[in-house]
Every structure is written in C-alpha cells, then in structure tokens.
Amino acid sequence: MSEKGDFFERVYRVARLIPEGRVTSYGAIARCIGDPRSARMVGWALNGCPEDVPAHRVVNRNGTLTGKHHFFGGMARALQEEGIKVEDDQIVNFQSVFWDPPKINLEE
DNA sequence: TGAGTGACTGTAA
C-alpha cells in the first residue's frame, strides 16, 4: 500500500464529500488524509481533478479563491450558485460556510 | 544534483 497515486485518490474522495453550499480548505483535506504538511500537494492534485470533483469548493485557509486562476470557468460564480456569497474572489462569512472534512478510511 | 516555483499553513508582530 502507500502508493503515490493514493494521495490523489484520497484528495478526490474527500473533495467529493463536500456538501453543497459548503467549502473547505486545502489544509483540512491534507490533514484528513493524514498529510497536513502536503497542503500544497492537495492544490496540485486538484489541478488534475476529474469533473466529478467539486474543486471550486476548495479554497485556501483565508477563504480566498486562490485557485480561481487555474479553475476552468467562473469559480466564484459556481460558489454563489450553491448559496455561497463571494466578493472580490473572497468568500463572505467564510467561517459559516466552512465544512470540516471527517476522517475517511485511509485504507479503503 | 541543485535551484526555482506553486490552487498552502502556522506562528509571530
């Protein structure tokens, strides 16, 4: 076990668990999968995320849409479509829409 | 092999 590709799969899995109208941070996902120091890799992993992964719901710890420049299409608009208020590439009331990812089965 | 870069985070002031 412990393959390199597992890291990506875990990121995708957690990202898919994000409910609508909610967002999470890269560090939260990184910690969820057991690598809180690889937060940067989470963002890099989402760079090649499939379409079924709501990458637009993943932002940095400040609630800023840091990935907007890399996301295909209007990331801020997509968030607002789900009920998330965004202003100047920054999530409004970020703490209220923040979603803490549960610990998934790392061996599954 | 080593330096540079990046969708980051935590701590300090």
Place this chain on the structure above:
DNA sequence: CTTACAGCCACTC
C-alpha cells in the same frame, strides 16, 4: 483575519 517569515512536498528545468 493584515502583513511578514519560515517550513513544507512534489514537479520542472
């Protein structure tokens, strides 16, 4: 949650 500094891991040249 502002700004500044350092640590972090993987990728590219």
